[in-house]
Amino acid sequence: MASQPLPKVELRELGNTGLKLSCVGFGASPLGNVFGPVSDDEAIGSVREAFRRGINFFDTSPYYGGTLSEKVLGKTLKALGVPRSEYVVATKCGRYADGFDFSADRVTKSIDESLERLQLDYVDILQCHDIEFGSLDQIVNETIPALKKLKEAGKIRFIGITGLPLGIFTYVLDRIPAGMVDVVLSYCHYGINDSTLEDLILYLKSKGVGIISASPLAMGLLTENGPPEWHPASAELKSACRAAAVYCKERGNNISKLALQYSLSNKDISSVLVGMNSINQVEENVAAAVELATIGKNEKILAEVEAILKPVKNQTWPSGLQQS
Ligand code: NAD
DSSP, rough: OOOOOOOOOOOOOOOOOOEEEESSEEEEEETBBTTTTOOOHHHHHHHHHHHHHOOEEEOOOOTTTTTHHHHHHHHHHHHOOOOOGOOOEEEEEEETTTTEEHHHHHHHHHHHHHHHTOOOSSSSEEEEOGGGEEEHHHHHIIIHHHHHHHHHHEEEEEEEEESSSTHHHHHHHTTTTTSSSEEEEEEEESSSSOOOOGGGHHHHHHHTTTTEEEOTTTTTTTTTSOOTOOSSSHHHHHHHHHHHHHHEEEEEEEHHHHHHHHHHTTSSSSSSEOOSSHHHHHHHHHHHHHHHHHTHHHHHHHHHHHHHHHHGTTTOOOTTTOOO
């Protein structure tokens, strides 16, 4: 008897880029040991399983693990030998282990270093990383024009910007010609505890910008194991998320599954980037996406969890120079 094909995650168009991204994207910051040590075998196993289940989008940065994430992802992609046209790699520039530098000179050198570590000839998306820590006027007047030259040189295909405060995106997009920035990567703003990205979606669509939403598990807040030591949330937010995780577990549900399904439900978001570092996590996250597409999410438990998180809804934390 022929075996059933494995259910795969759906693909979604990314703005005007023509790229089709898996709705679950592979966040590779954990490959830089950001959430604890990951062996080469675990890294290769997770990425192999991701490909098997239809995940084609991988996001990294020279900042994650002080270049380790890029190196491990590069080694892993090479070991698996998947044809280059079958996956999309995004990396970043401007944020490094030794600080921020969004100058044209630094980002121009940075892409060559990233390509070497990733063992690639080009990346699909190069994103200015956490621009709220730099001068937004420099991003507009110097960094994005430098990235445009990299695009013309064929080292990158598309340009993105990332960061936490949502005002940074409108500040930049209102000051550059349409089409200069292809992608926005927002994080921790489209999840059960914080859904403020929703207010920006129509604006981003009107600008023709593709939307990627990262950290559906709020960087570990919405997991049974809880967040890492460095997590910037307030004690109140951490405690509410812990209570929500326990509530789900006691009723035979998993907070991470529910949280990912919540983020995936909005189809204006092309890809939801989840940090993954084990085969098991890839399997669980793909299963959550497939269940959402076939059966739907558990609306009753979601409403109960939303009620637990209501006192901290949309609570965030400061990030960057607070200039916008
Ligand atoms: P996340 O919300 O995806 O949480 C990741 C944590 O959840 C890790 O500890 C991971 O091991 C764990 N996890 C994953 N699947 C799980 C499951 N099924 N059950 C239990 N735990 C699970 O946060 P993140 O990793 O910070 O974000 C995802 C990715 O988005 C990053 O890896 C990065 O690529 C990108 N990102 C970018 C920016 C930026 O550009 N400024 C910021 C944040 C995240």
